[in-house]
Amino acid sequence: METNKQIESITIPYNKVPNENLQAELRHAMEVQFRHRFYNDQQFPFLQSLGIKNVLQAFGNEEIGFIGVLHLWWVNEDNGIVYDNPRKCPVKIKGIWKSEWLNDPKDAVAIAQKLEDGKPYDESKLLQIHQNHIKSIMEKRAKKEILNQMRKNHEEEEQMSEEIPENILWN
Numbered sequence: 001m002e003t004n005k006q007i008e009s010i011t012i013p014y015n016k017v018p019n020e021n022l023q024a025e026l027r028h029a030m031e032v033q034f035r036h037r038f039y040n041d042q043q044f045p046f047l048q049s050l051g052i053k054n055v056l057q058a059f060g061n062e063e064i065g066f067i068g069v070l071h072l073w074w075v076n077e078d079n080g081i082v083y084d085n086p087r088k089c090p091v092k093i094k095g096i097w098k099s100e101w102l103n104d105p106k107d108a109v110a111i112a113q114k115l116e117d118g119k120p121y122d123e124s125k126l127l128q129i130h131q132n133h134i135k136s137i138m139e140k141r142a143k144k145e146i147l148n149q150m151r152k153n154h155e156e157e158e159q160m161s162e163e164i165p166e167n168i169l170w171n
Helices: 018-039 104-119 123-163
Strands: 054-061 066-077 098-104
Touching: 018 054, 018 066, 018 098, 018 104, 054 123, 098 104
Parallel strands: none
Antiparallel strands: 054 066, 066 098
């Protein structure tokens, strides 16, 4: 299975790069903020069990330019962090999210392509199976609703015919 996905549009000028000191500071700040939002998300403790072990996020703006692409990946290792007041969480999280910064968005696309090609399943086929299943459920419900409506109309017609006497003289 080979897919050819391309970068459709990049609104941030990725060839415009801030100087190295500013870029390092911005990358550190962006990573801290991103990790904070990422770790506080309700879905966070469950990502690994859902098979989400890689996250790619690009950063930049029109003024500064392209800062880089942050690549986080899950590693099942002990992080060695001891918390004074551990947060109550329904799932015990063991492992860490390692990171790297990519300088070119094409590198991020290459990583995403490699991850996509390495999957043992085809997402488009799974999506098609899901859509077919939903379609069959909807068709069954529609048929059932039509039959119920026809039955109701038939019962109403029978009731109406019983109420009207057969020997009515119309003048």
